Amino acid sequence: xxxxxxxxxxxxxxxxxxxxxxxxxxxxxxxxxxxxxxxxxxxxxxxxxxxxxxxxxxxxxxxxxxxxxxxxxxxxxxxxxxxxxxxxxxxxxxxxxxxxxxxxxxxxxxxxxxxxxxxxxxxxxxxxxxxxxxxxxxxxxxxxxxxxxxxxxxxxxxxxxxxxxxxxxxxxxxxxxxxxxxxxxxxxxxxxxxxxxxxxxxxxxxxxxxxxxxxxxxxxxxxxxxxxxxxxxxxxxxxxxxxxxxxxxxxx
Amino acid sequence: xxxxxxxxxxxxxxxxxxxxxxxxxxxxxxxxxxxxxxxxxxxxxxxxxxxxxxxxxxxxxxxxxxxxxxxxxxxxxxxxxxxxxxxxxxxxxxxxxxxxxxxxxxxxxxxxxxxxxxxxxxxxxxxxxxxxxxxxxxxxxxxxxxxxxxxxxxxxxxxxxxxxxxxxxxxxxxxxxxxxxxxxxxxxxxxxxxxxxxxxxxxxxxxxxxxxxx
Numbered sequence: 001x002x003x004x005x006x007x008x009x010x011x012x013x014x015x016x017x018x019x020x021x022x023x024x025x026x027x028x029x030x031x032x033x034x035x036x037x038x039x040x041x042x043x044x045x046x047x048x049x050x051x052x053x054x055x056x057x058x059x060x061x062x063x064x065x066x067x068x069x070x071x072x073x074x075x076x077x078x079x080x081x082x083x084x085x086x087x088x089x090x091x092x093x094x095x096x097x098x099x100x101x102x103x104x105x106x107x108x109x110x111x112x113x114x115x116x117x118x119x120x121x122x123x124x125x126x127x128x129x130x131x132x133x134x135x136x137x138x139x140x141x142x143x144x145x146x147x148x149x150x151x152x153x154x155x156x157x158x159x160x161x162x163x164x165x166x167x168x169x170x171x172x173x174x175x176x177x178x179x180x181x182x183x184x185x186x187x188x189x190x191x192x193x194x195x196x197x198x199x200x201x202x203x204x205x206x207x208x209x210x211x212x213x214x215x216x217x218x219x220x221x222x223x224x225x226x227x228x229x230x231x232x233x234x235x236x237x238x239x240x241x242x243x244x245x246x247x248x249x250x251x252x
Numbered sequence: 253x254x255x256x257x258x259x260x261x262x263x264x265x266x267x268x269x270x271x272x273x274x275x276x277x278x279x280x281x282x283x284x285x286x287x288x289x290x291x292x293x294x295x296x297x298x299x300x301x302x303x304x305x306x307x308x309x310x311x312x313x314x315x316x317x318x319x320x321x322x323x324x325x326x327x328x329x330x331x332x333x334x335x336x337x338x339x340x341x342x343x344x345x346x347x348x349x350x351x352x353x354x355x356x357x358x359x360x361x362x363x364x365x366x367x368x369x370x371x372x373x374x375x376x377x378x379x380x381x382x383x384x385x386x387x388x389x390x391x392x393x394x395x396x397x398x399x400x401x402x403x404x405x406x407x408x409x410x411x412x413x414x415x416x417x418x419x420x421x422x423x424x425x426x427x428x429x430x431x432x433x434x435x436x437x438x439x440x441x442x443x444x445x446x447x448x449x450x451x452x453x454x455x456x457x458x459x460x461x462x463x464x465x466x
Contacts, residue, residue, distance in 0.1 A: 052369055089375050099370035103388050103465050113374035116384060145465040165374060 001064045003028050003090075003169050003200045009048055009058035011041075011224075018044045019055065020224040026169070029198040033211035033232075036221035037247060042204040043096075045221070046171050049202070050091050051084070062087035063168065092162030096174040098154040100146040100161070106133065107142040110161045118165070125164075132160040136190050152183030156190055163194075170194065172203040208252060212236055220244050256435065259427050263439050266423030270409045271447075273337070273419070277344040277405055282398075284345060285352020290382065292357045303353060310350035316411050319343045323415045336417040340409075348405060355397045359390035392462040399455035406447050420444070 004026040011019040018041045026032055034042045047053040049060060051067065060068040067087035069077040101109050110129035114120045120128075133139045136156040141149055146157070155175055162170060172191065176184040188210050194201060195214045205211055211218050211232060218235040220228045227241050239245055288307070291299045310318065323339035326332045334342070363386050371381040413422040424440035427433070 050373055052372065085375070088373075091373070093373040095366060095370065097366055099364070099366035101367065101370070101385055101389075103392070112384065113376060116380055117375040147466055161374070 002026060002061075003030075003063055004049060004202070005059075005061040005064075006045075006049060007059045009045065009055050009060065011044055011048055011053060011055045018224050019048065021058070022221075022224070022226055023058075024219065024226065024229070026200060026202060028168075028200055030216045031195045031199075031201045031203070031214050032217045032219060033215040034202065034204045034219045034221060035206070035208070035211055035247075036227075040221040041224040042221050043173050046093075046173050046202060046204055050093050050171055051088055052093075060087075062090050065090075089165070090167060091169045091171055092165055092167035093171045094155065094158050094162055094173065094175050096177050098146070098151070098158045098178070100154055100158055102146050105143050105145055106138065106149070106157050109146070109157055110164045113161070114164050129160070129164055132163050133157075135163075135193070136160045137186075150183060151179045152186045155179065155187045159187075159190055159194075169200045169202070172201065172205070174204050174206065176205070176207060206251070208236070208248070220247070222247075259436050260439055262427060263420060263424050263436060263443065266418050267420040267443055267447075269337070269412075269418055270406075270420040273340055273344060273409050273412065274405060274447075276341045277348055277409075278402065280341075280345045281348035281352055284349030285356050286387070288349060288353030289356035289360055292353060293360050306346075307350040307353050310347050311354070315343070315347050315408060316414055318347055319411060319415060336412070336415050339415065340412045340417055344405070344408070348401060351401055352398070355394050355401070356390060358397075359394035360386060362393055363389050392459075392466070395455060395459050395462060399452070399459075402451050402455065403448050406444060406451065 002025045004024065006022065006024045008021045008023055009019050010017070010021055022041070022045055024032075024045070034045065036042055044053060048055040048068075055068060057070050057074055058068070059066060059070065065083050065087040066079055067084045069079060071077055101112065104112060107126065107129055110132060111122070111125040114125040114128065115122055130139060130142065133142055136159055138149075138153055138156055138160070141153060141157075146154055149157070159170075159175075175191065176187050179187065184207065188207060191201070191203065191210075192214055203211075203215075213232075215232050217229060218232045219226055220235060220239070220241070222243055228235055228239055228244055230239070235244065236248065239248070288303050291303045292307075294300060319340065322343045323334065323336065326334060326339075367385055367389070368381060371385045376384070409419060410421040412419050413425070416422070420443060421440055424436035427436040
C-alpha cells in the first residue's frame with residue numbers, strides 16, 4: 001500500500017488549468033523532490049494533497065484511505081468526514097513562509113496542536129516538544145517569540161511543530177525559498193536528518209543539490225503536468241525530455 | 253469653599269450614573285462586537301447580512317435618535333416600558349456593539365491567511381482556530397481603535413441628559429442654572445479628563461502587554 005496515491009488530479013483556477021491529470025504515488029519511507037519552473041503547479045499539487053485546495057477531479061488516497069474522489073461524470077463523491085480527517089492528519093506540512101503563530105512562543109507553537117487537537121496532557125506535550133526542539137537544535141530558543149529568531153530558526157520550529165503531530169508523511173512547500181542563502185543549509189540539514197530516519201517526504205524545492213543528494217525520486221513538473229518521474233541520477237544526468245535539460249541548464 | 257465642595261459632591265454623585273452606564277456598555281458591547289464580527293466573517297450569508305443590517309442601522313443614525321427611539325418609542329410601539337437607565341444601557345450597548353463589530357471584523361480579516369492554513373494542517377477546527385490563533389492576534393491589532401471608542405464613550409454618556417437622566421454633566425448643568433456660575437462646568441471637565449486619562453492609561457498598559465511578541 002502506498003502512503004500517497006494520487007490519480008488524475010486536475011485543478012483549475014478560473015480558465016487556467018494548473019494541474020492536468022497528475023498522478024503520483026509515494027511509497028513508505030520514500031523521499032521525493034518536486035522540481036520545475038515557477039507556475040508549473042508544484043505547490044498546488046502539494047496543497048491539493050492535504051486539501052488546502054480543492055481539486056476538480058481525480059482521486060487521493062492516504063495510506064489507503066480515500067480523502068478525495070470524483071465519479072466518472074466528474075462529480076465529487078462525498079466521503080465519510082472522519083476518514084477524510086484521519087487521512088489528512090497523517091500528513092504534516094511546512095510552508096514557504098513558516099506561518100508560525102506569532103503570539104505564541106516557540107514551545108507554545110509546538111505544543112498547541114498536540115494539546116488542543118490530540119488532547120495530550122500538557123506536561124507530556126512539553127516533554128515531547130522539548131525533544132523535537134533539541135532535534136532541530138533550538139531547545140535554547142523555546143521561550144523566544146517567532147519575531148525574535150531568524151528565518152532558518154523559524155522554519156526549524158515549523159518543522160518541529162509539524163512533527164509534534166506525529167505525521168507519517170511530511171510535505172514541504174519550498175521550505176527554503178524565503179530564507180537568506182546562509183540560512184538554507186540549517187533547514188536542509190534538518191530535512192536530511194528526517195530522510196535518514198526514513199520519514200516519507202514530499203519536498204517542493206529549488207535546491208537542486210539537495211534534491212540530487214537526498215531524493216529517492218525526483219519529479220519534474222511543467223505547465224501542470226508531470227513530465228518525468230525518475231531517480232535523481234537519471235533525471236539530472238540524462239533526462240528524457242528536452243524541457244528538463246533546458247530548465248536544468250538555466251538554473252545550474 | 254463649602255459651596256464648591258458641595259458642588260463637587262453633587263457632580264460626583266451624577267458621575268456614578270455615568271460610570272455605571274460606562275461599565276455596562278463596555279462589559280456588554282465588546283463581547284457583542286466579538287460575536288458580531290465572528291458572525292460577519294462566517295460562511296453564513298444570512299447571519300452576515302442580518303449583522304450587516306444591524307451595523308448599518310446603528311452606525312448610520314445618531315446615537316441620540318436611537319436613545320429617543322428606545323426610551324420613548326418602545327413604550328409607544330411595543331408597550332415595553334423601560335426606565336431611563338435601562339433605556340440608556342440598551343441603546344449604548346447596541347450602538348457601541350455595532351462599532352465594535354466592524355472594528356473587530358477589520359482586525360480578523362487583517363490576519364494572514366497562512367495562519368488559518370497552518371492551523372488547518374495541524375488538524376485544528378474552525379472554532380479552535382478562531383479562539384486560539386486568530387482572535388488573540390486580533391486583540392493587538394484592534395486595541396488602538398478600541399481605545400478610541402472607549403474614550404468616545406465616556407463623552408457620549410453625556411447624551412443621557414436628553415432623556416433627563418442624572419449624570420455628571422446634567423448635575424453640573426443644574427448647578428450652573430441655579431447659581432449662575434460656570435465653575436461646575438470646569439469641575440465636570442476635570443472629571444471627564446480624569447476618567448479619559450485612566451482609560452488611556454489602561455489601554456497603554458494593554459498595548460504594552462500585547463506587543464511583547466512583536
